[in-house]
Amino acid sequence: MTIIIRNLSEQLVDLVRERILTGDVSPDRPIRQDALAAEFGVSKIPLREALARLEQEGLLASQANRGFTVRPLNAREAEEVFALRLKLEPDMIALAARTATAVDQRAALETFDRLHPMTDSRGEGVGAFNRAFHLALLRPAAQPVTLTILERLHVLSERYVRKHLEPLGRDARAKEEHREILDVWMARDERRIAALTVVHIGKTLDDLRVQLNVELN
Numbered sequence: 773m774t775i776i777i778r779n780l781s782e783q784l785v786d787l788v789r790e791r792i793l794t795g796d797v798s799p800d801r802p803i804r805q806d807a808l809a810a811e812f813g814v815s816k817i818p819l820r821e822a823l824a825r826l827e828q829e830g831l832l833a834s835q836a837n838r839g840f841t842v843r844p845l846n847a848r849e850a851e852e853v854f855a856l857r858l859k860l861e862p863d864m865i866a867l868a869a870r871t872a873t874a875v876d877q878r879a880a881l882e883t884f885d886r887l888h889p890m891t892d893s894r895g896e897g898v899g900a901f902n903r904a905f906h907l908a909l910l911r912p913a914a915q916p917v918t919l920t921i922l923e924r925l926h927v928l929s930e931r932y933v934r935k936h937l938e939p940l941g942r943d944a945r946a947k948e949e950h951r952e953i954l955d956v957w958m959a960r961d962e963r964r965i966a967a968l969t970v971v972h973i974g975k976t977l978d979d980l981r982v983q984l985n986v987e988l989n
Contacts, residue, residue: 780814783942784822787812791931792831792842793899799842803832830928845931847984853928854977859920861910862969868913876912877958883908884954888947898937905950907956935983936976945959949975 788808791797803823805875809816812855823840826832830849843849863950872880887901903926949972956965 780818783827791864800843802838803840850980862966864913866966867958867971869957869965872912880908899934
């Protein structure tokens with residue numbers, strides 16, 4: 773695959789990030805920069821720049837003589853990421869529910885319609901659509917600084933969301949929660965949407981505490 777675009781660095785960041793978030797790149801092996809550069813049809817210089825960006829995002833780690841590796845999931849990071857989401861998201865989603873335009877609401881509905889088939893099948897794109905759905909409900913708040921922070925937190929959350937959906941039945945619960953969240957958001961019920969967001973994020977974190985502690989002990 774050859775990339776012919778104007779902003780090569782940004783596109784490489786997006787391509788490699790997607791592979792990390794979907795689990796295509798294993799956490800226990802160094803990233804094969806030669807192979808990736810050849811596949812994308814680019815030199816190693818812009819690829820290394822993209823990998824350095826992804827290290828800044830918290831998805832990669834670099835080590836002497838090993839290059840870049842995917843950071844493994846860990847309970848401490850999950851606690852920090854989801855705790856920050858709990859601090860920022862409820863108030864922002866309530867504001868977004870109040871200020872959303874008809875265009876914003878339509879965009880949220882369309883994202884939801886794409887999300888649920890992926891959630892049902894627990895397909896490869898479930899994490900990305902989950903992230904897109906939540907951000908669609910936050911974007912109408914028109915708070916760009918907070919949104920930028922939350923976008924990064926959702927990127928870091930995405931691998932944990934995929935881990936959370938592994939046990940049987942979790943996808944059905946997620947579907948019900950997302951449907952209720954969307955309905956309340958569309959109704960502009962600020963108090964209830966904030967409360968539902970706290971419960972939704974909190975349940976995911978509670979489940980991850982159990983999953984990650986069992987796997988790491």
